[in-house]
Amino acid sequence: MSRVVAFIEVFDGVVNNSSWEALGEGATIARAWGVPLTALVLGKNAASMAQEAAHYGADHVVVCDDAALDVYRLEPYAALISDLVKQHQPKLVIAVGSSIGRELLATVAADTDSPLVSEAVEVQVDGERLIVTRPAYAGKVMSKVALGGAGTVMLLIRPRAFPAPSKDTSRALNVEKVSAPNVESVQVEDFQVESSKVNLSDAAIIVSGGRGMANNPATPPSGVADPAVWKAQEGFKNVLQPLADVLGGAVGASRAAVDAGYISYDHQVGQTGKTVNPDLYIAAGISGAIQHQAGMRNSKVIVAINKDADAPIFKMARYGIVGDIYEVIPALTEVLKKRLGK
Amino acid sequence: MNIVTFTRSTPDTAAKVEVDGSGAVTWGGAATVVNPWDEYSLEEAIVQAKNIGGKATVIAIGPEMHNEALKHSIAMGLDAAIRIEGVDPIDSLQWAAAAAAAVNKIGDVKLVIFGKESVDVGTDQHIYQTARKLGWTMLSYVSKILELDAAAGTIKVEKMLEGGKQIISAKLPVVISVMKGINEPRYPSFIGIRKAGKAEIPVWTAAELGVAVSSGVQLIGYENLPVREVKTEMIDGATPQEKAEKLVEKLLEAKVL
The missing domain is CATH 3.40.50.1220 (TPP-binding domain)
Known part of the structure; x- marks a missing residue:
């Protein structure tokens, strides 16, 4: 079914707030195309964030709160999203270009042969295509690219470049649960949370x-x-x-x-x-x-x-x-x- | 076991980059340098290849201007350089397919090292996609290689995440991207510069690597940055306190705070 999918990033049980900006821009594009907006929430506490995704504008929420996804690793996350993309063939997958979002969407794009544009600071809907403005040469000039094709396209937006959508708590939650795939190529031996985290x-x-x-x-x-x-x-x-x-x-x-x-x-x-x-x-x-x-x-x-x-x-x-x-x-x-x- | 790293020539970091009347990106007469993030990956490739007794090859994908970065790499101490032509730089899937095909062609490569991103195209997506096209494990934002065991076929790294650090071990082959600070990049030596001057750089083409164009992304053009229209207001005062009071007043008035 034709739709726009927004990836909501959860790390260690906490949502990356810039993900709502991706959901908001996803909603704008979905409305222009007249298709529904699906939020995809994976990881620890994902189920509890589904409601918030609905309030921010998602028509459906796909949730995977399998304990296998508690610690972020590229492989199982990418495998799950690639499977969902192959199954549903959305028109667009959008996410915020955090360090996780960047590697994840690029990997899924490679798996599904979907064109990807990153660091978007402005997006215009031009029929079936998206005209994306993004920096080049270390931000010293801007480039404009056209993103489009018969299949799924993918877009990473720069954090804080798009407004966060407003919440509407009357919106109903329409949730679908999926389970995590069993793929593993790395072993996480230790994770040290930095107390003086700089973001x-x-x-x-x-x-x-x-x-x-x-x-x-x-x-x-x-x-x-x-x-x-x-x-x-x-x-x-x-x-x-x-x-x-x-x-x-x-x-x-x-x-x-x-x-x-x-x-x-x-x-x-x-x-x-x-x-x-x-x-x-x-x-x-x-x-x-x-x-x-x-x-x-x-x-x-x-x-x-x-x-x-x-x-x-x-x-x-x-x-x-x-x-x-x-x-x-x-x-x-x-x-x-x-x-x-x- | 061999190591491959990628680089490209980018305008000097201090250069003023602009779009000229014809829509082309120019940086005046400024020289090109090795993509700033690649200084760390080149250094790491040299060090790790020496540790395991393997060969370190550097590849640039793009037109002849990228020979500059390859020669700099040889001058630093890379063992061999290759340039690949016929890839649309904006098509990261095609770029990754060409990169993966070249790594396979070199043979016995177990570790590919990238700098964090390329400043000219302003992205890192080709890095993750190269790992995927190779079918190898990707370890991004590596701040330290803790262990590389060629005999056992394993690697252990420290990698940065937005919330902290992960210690990860994986089986080779892997693709890694490294951060600034992983090492102190060396300067080219005199002997290295002479070697680079004489080096013949082989050119492979996307066509002979069997790489197709995917073309879901088209460049429309480049634009100069919108002019930042700021009227600077200098804030004066007899004392630092007075200046601070006035500044806060302005920020509150303008609803910045």
């Missing part, structure tokens, strides 16, 4: 630090190997992080800061780091090299704080403050605490 691609607010983080006036303890590194690390932890905390945001960094060892790589924003598009991006002590711009230029509002009034970052910023980040950031954190009542 920059989903963050609505990001506070990023650059080379300027080394200008911390704090005095390093004697015997520290590299005082500049110590100062910057201390600044990320005790000056930038509190600002991110009061805003409910995440901490990012420039490549210069990561390469200098000020903070770990999973915080890096830019051409060889994460591409982000938050509502608010605060760049502290970041000059704004072209590689950094490629990763954050889609932020809705950019605030730049830098000592150097000529730093290129100011040209991109909506608001700029020329000043010492170690004076301005703590002041900003204090003001926000008062104004946001925290």
Whole structure:
């Protein structure tokens, strides 16, 4: 039966909220084509998320909450989705391009010989085809591609590029249960949850630090190997992080800061780091090299704080403050605490 | 046992990339470099091949400009380079089929290593699809190879996931994609650069690899980024506190907070 299928990603029992954006865009396309929308929810607690999928707009929900899928592994997930695609031959399968979504949909696309386009930031329905806008050359230009064919096509959307649909709690749940396939090629020996999980691609607010983080006036303890590194690390932890905390945001960094060892790589924003598009991006002590711009230029509002009034970052910023980040950031954190009542 | 890795030439990371009047993507006179993510996969291929006493081959799929990346790879220390022509870069299924056919043609390959993604096409989908076309296990976002045992035919890796780290073991053959930070990529040596200068790079074609076009995706064209129309408002004040107060006021007014 002709339909649009939206994959709802569940990891360790928690739904990836950007999946609802895929469901919302799936609904828009399904309406244009006049076909129903099916949500596909696999993994731990999947059954309890089915209701939410219906509220967000799914006409049907296919659920697999088999314990065999509790720990995410590519093989069984891909085998199940490939089977469902072969069985139902949907017109479109859509998912959010998280690290899981990317490998999963690409694998299913290979198994079913379905054309796939990733990193969509805009989609237009053109008859039976989809015209998709997506970045190329590390986000320095955009490309437009036509996606279409006789069989199923697949689409990965960039997180936060499409609006999340609104909930309608009066919508009924129409659920179908499927069981997990028995395929296994890897053995998961251990899973370590990171307590300080950084999820920059989903963050609505990001506070990023650059080379300027080394200008911390704090005095390093004697015997520290590299005082500049110590100062910057201390600044990320005790000056930038509190600002991110009061805003409910995440901490990012420039490549210069990561390469200098000020903070770990999973915080890096830019051409060889994460591409982000938050509502608010605060760049502290970041000059704004072209590689950094490629990763954050889609932020809705950019605030730049830098000592150097000529730093290129100011040209991109909506608001700029020329000043010492170690004076301005703590002041900003204090003001926000008062104004946001925290 | 042999190792294969893939690379391509991409504009220098600092280059300004634009679409010109004819709709072509240009980067002025800027040089091309090895796709930035591939520095790590090339280094890992060299190290792992040395450990197991195998040969490391690098492949680029695309026109002649990709010889630059292949020569850089040889200069770093890869044993052999091959270029494949006649593949539509936007058709990832065709790309993956060509990659898989080439790996099979080389023979006795048990490990294929990719960098995390290709910056020019802006995707990583061809990586997972190559694994699938080969029928091999895929291990993505590998941050460390903990163990590669050619005799036992096993590999153990640490891989990153959005919520943490998994330690995974699998039977060879596998395809892995590696992250920045897995190693410190070396610079080409003087001897390596001389070797690369003399290297003849064989060209294979998609047709002779028996790869068909799938054509469900067509490039319509490239566009420059929409101009970011920002009017920068500089916030002044006698003290940092005053600047902070004014900024927060603006952010609240604009409903950013």
